[in-house]
Amino acid sequence: MKMHNTDKTTTLLMTENEKLKDTIDDLEHKIDKQAKELNRLLLEQKTSTELQTQLSTWQSVVDELAHSINTDVYIAVNQLSRYRDDPRINKAYHHVNQIRDLTNLLMTYIKRNELVLSGEMKSLDVHECVKGQLALIRDGISTLRLSEDDHIDRLLSLEVPVEVSETPSISVQKEFVEAVPLILKDLLRNAFKNTDEEDPRISVSITESPDAVQIEITNNRAIAESFRDWFNGVTHIDPAEMSKSGKVGLRVIKMWVDLLHISATLTPNYTLNTTTAVVVLPKRIIL
Numbered sequence: 001m002k003m004h005n006t007d008k009t010t011t012l013l014m015t016e017n018e019k020l021k022d023t024i025d026d027l028e029h030k031i032d033k034q035a036k037e038l039n040r041l042l043l044e045q046k047t048s049t050e051l052q053t054q055l056s057t058w059q060s061v062v063d064e065l066a067h068s069i070n071t072d073v074y075i076a077v078n079q080l081s082r083y084r085d086d087p088r089i090n091k092a093y094h095h096v097n098q099i100r101d102l103t104n105l106l107m108t109y110i111k112r113n114e115l116v117l118s119g120e121m122k123s124l125d126v127h128e129c130v131k132g133q134l135a136l137i138r139d140g141i142s143t144l145r146l147s148e149d150d151h152i153d154r155l156l157s158l159e160v161p162v163e164v165s166e167t168p169s170i171s172v173q174k175e176f177v178e179a180v181p182l183i184l185k186d187l188l189r190n191a192f193k194n195t196d197e198e199d200p201r202i203s204v205s206i207t208e209s210p211d212a213v214q215i216e217i218t219n220n221r222a223i224a225e226s227f228r229d230w231f232n233g234v235t236h237i238d239p240a241e242m243s244k245s246g247k248v249g250l251r252v253i254k255m256w257v258d259l260l261h262i263s264a265t266l267t268p269n270y271t272l273n274t275t276t277a278v279v280v281l282p283k284r285i286i287l
Contacts, residue, residue, distance in 0.1 A: 076092075076096045080092055080096060104178075108175060108176070109255060109256070109259065112259065112287070115175065117173065117175055117287065118174050118175065119173075120173070120174040121171045121172065121173060121174065121284070121286070122171070122172050122173075122174050122177040123169055123170075123171055124169060124170050124171070124172050124177060124180055125167060125168075125169050126168045126169060126170060126180075126206055126213050126215065126281065127162065127164050127167060127168060127206055129180065129181050129184060130162055130184060130188075130204055130206065130215065131162065132181070133181055133184050133185040133188050134160055134162075134188060134204075136185065137185065137188055137189055137192055138155075138156065141155055141156055141192075144189065144192055144193050145193075146193065148197050150197065151195075151197040151200065154197075154198075154199075154200050155192055155195070155200055158200055158201075158202065160202045160203065160204060161203050161204070162203075162204045162205075162206065163203070163204065163205040163206070164205070164206040164207075165207070165208075166208055168206055168207075168208040168213040169213075170213055170281050170282070170283050170284070170285060171283065171284045171285070172285045172286075173285060173286045173287060175287075176259075176260060176285065176287065179256045179260060180281065180285070182252065182253075182256065183253050183256055183257065183262065183264065183279065184215065184279065186250065186252060186253050187217055187253060187264070187277045187279065188202075188204075188217060190250065190277070191217050191218075191219035191275070191277065192219070194219050194221045194223060194275060195219050195220055195221055196220045196221055196273075199220070200219075200220065201219065201220040202217070202218065202219045202220075203217075203218050204216065204217050204218075210283070211282065211283055212280050212281060212282050212283055213280075213281045213283065214278065214279070214280050214281075215277075215278070215279045215281070216276055216277070216278050217276065217277040217279075218274055218275070218276045218277075219274065219275055220273060220274050221273060221274070221275060222268035222269060222270050222272075222273050222274060222275055223266060223268045223275045224239060224268075225268070226239040227239045227266070228266050228267070228268055231250055231254070231264075231265070231266045232265050232266060233254075257279075259287070260285050260287065261282065261285075262279065262280065262281055262282070262285070263278070263279065263280040264277065264278070264279045264280075265277070265278050
């Protein structure tokens with residue numbers, strides 16, 4: 001009987017997952033379309049009234065899609081929570097919760113000027129945060145959309161050393177505490193995707209100073225100069241070689257680091273064929 005119930009739950013989750021995927025794809029498409037339209041208007045030096053109209057339209061689209069995503073996530077979490085003793089279900093449960101947190105963060109960002117902030121601060125262990133995101137990425141390795149099965153297999157068995165001397169922690173305003181794991185997750189995902197297919201390597205180091213915690217993530221494939229310049233803010237022109245999913249993830253990072261005054265850069269080394277992402281988290285992050 002329990003097996004029958006599990007099969008029904010699996011079927012339901014597969015259906016909800018397809019609906020969720022379609023919703024997220026729709027969200028990415030509409031955000032990309034609206035962003036291009038806003039850029040076009042800026043280049044044509046349209047009036048602030050027209051820009052505000054476009055922004056309101058974009059916010060409305062995201063608001064509606066966020067509501068739809070949260071509805072599907074609520075159903076999935078409710079079903080998954082009944083079978084947490086199954087390791088596979090437990091992994092899915094954590095990933096669905098990540099989608100929920102990302103959606104809520106997106107809405108927080110959009111409505112940031114209307115929020116009444118609590119002023120409450122939350123402590124975040126940066127080392128544990130990095131380890132948690134590494135585990136989630138490995139559990140969801142198929143979402144990286146890699147073309148070679150051998151590459152995926154090698155990444156699944158890859159040991160990622162995390163060099164840390166102490167227990168680095170920061171304090172983050174309650175409403176934005178989930179933004180830090182989001183930033184680290186997308187930078188780590190980018191590192192996993194951009195590794196040598198035959199011999200993938202990634203390393204992480206965490207150092208703490210009186211004012212900040214610095215995280216360095218190094219992978220063994222150098223990004224293109226256009227990619228580097230776009231991410232580091234040297235140019236606003238999208239690099240042609242970057243995938244749509246890559247653009248969405250890195251745009252999210254840029255959005256949050258700008259809002260929360262976090263430093264994040266990508267530095268390729270063409271001699272060693274490596275890329276190093278450096279994130280500097282202030283010890284106290286507040287809007």
